[in-house]
Amino acid sequence: MITIMITGMGPTRGARAYGEGVSVTIGLVGAGRRAAEVHAPALSGSADVRFAGIWSRRPESARELAHRHHVASYDRFADLLDHCEAVAFAIPPDVQTDLAAAAARARRAVLLEKPLANDLAGAEEIAVAVTSAGVVSQVALDWRYAEPVRQFLAMAAPRTRPLGGSGRVVTANPHDRQRTQPWRFERGVLLGEGPDLIDLLDAALGRIVGVRAHGDPLGWVGLLLEHAGGRFSEASLCATAGTPPRAEVEVFGPGGAAFVNCAAAAGPDSFATMVTEFAAAVAAGKPRGLDVQRGLHLQEVLDNAETDLFTHA
Template sequence: MTLRIGLAGTGRRAVEFHAPALAASPDAEFAAVWSRSTESAKALAQEYDVEAARTFGELLDKCDAVAFALPPAVQPDFASIAAKRHKPMLLERPIAGDLAGAEELARAVERAGVVSQVALMWRYSETVRLFLEQQVPGIHPAGGAGRVVSGSLAKPGVPPWRVRRGLLMDHGVDLVDLLDAALGPVVGIHARGELEGWVGLQMDHQVGKYSEGTLYATGQEGVHRADVEVFGSGGAAEVDCSEVVDADAFATLYREFAEAVQKGVSPDLDAARGLHLQHVIEAAETQVLAGD
């Protein structure tokens, strides 16, 4: 049977990526859309000829699984409701606005035993997968570095939470996740800088590996660079992540989500992974705010 997926949210990420990917997916049916803005939900639903649910509960009635495109501060509340209804869920990153919310969400998923998957979009790119699976092992990395330089926070209509916290809570999640995947779990972090400007990260990875991360919000729309490099006894390997979040990556995301739901088994990039990343990012944000 085709998996019926409901979309919760009508923001930029929903409109530009989730909705078109869901509508084009051969592995799923775009069942309905819901938003706290009724007019936005109706407009997006009309564009894709699907139903606009009047309430979140009605959305759950119309679907087998839920794709979330909500602000992180509210995602745990609605995801917990979906978990109680035993609905598999595709979650946005970060999975919550704070660590308490991430822990609440992860517990709800674990208690319900539902499939969860996090939209860590760099990891659904073929380019990034080749880097992790074919290049990194031959390097035998001892450390690495990564950077994100972005003007995305300067775009008109960017939600207030992204302007205030997006450098770390948005771009930082992807950067930490990829360095963590390449070098091993992050077990310690030191951060400095400003949340709306430049942030530097120094990370300790399990079993004696180290990395550095640089995040910079330029304030100039249209500027974007993102890359990660690892170094070791086998040399060096680098991946350019500046263009990897595209339609192909979202197609892979939805295909693998449908497969996970069919098998009834969450992938590695699940709510527990989201919770781990939330621990790291929140520790970094706390240090930046404290000026450590």
């Protein structure tokens, strides 16, 4: 296998043939639970990737995770950029804004965590940096890389000729702070669980053009979503239930109903697909659809929902 490796802070290589014998060099930013359970295993297990190493604001965690996957750990973010042509992020949204924008300005392709940022301004900053640099971007929307979800969107949902639908995410009580990211406690279920659900309803029923929200951001939140073409959906999100996690979407129309269990669909296979498709996009120099503009659209919906939620609190 030929390993293509970028050194120095110069621009990323242009499009090239992708396939056997070509490896994309990707570094990882973050060393928490998400990095350890999703990104690091997918990067180290991919035949299409040379896992360049890890940088984190917590050096000890970076060293431990890097040792586990037999890669380098870096003391500085700039050092990681110097050894890769693309970066995968597994960090909180308030931290991702500055680092992702800096990576894009350094001409590194970016695999972005969702939501893109802590607020709409931060998401716009990332989008501007990515667009201005002309680099490949992709958003880690877990469900969209799972085969059952793709079959739902490609075949099952269209057969219903959908008029509307519903979706819900119900997660267990998040009081185990050792396993739950702190920002999720602070911002609540909408920002923490909303991006994947809003994205899938948007993909199944058409672009979301309006949103109404009610409920408690730290408990149960309900959304009424208006889609282009006169379709509507309802979304429910809860992060305080004492039940096993659930995540599901269903659409209805003259052709019947279509349902997908999203919680059961996402896992190691979908994470591997995410990394493979990101590597292919970097090699080709073209994003594959779930890019920074998709992330920005979802952030706009989240921002409108939060505004409505707190306006009527």
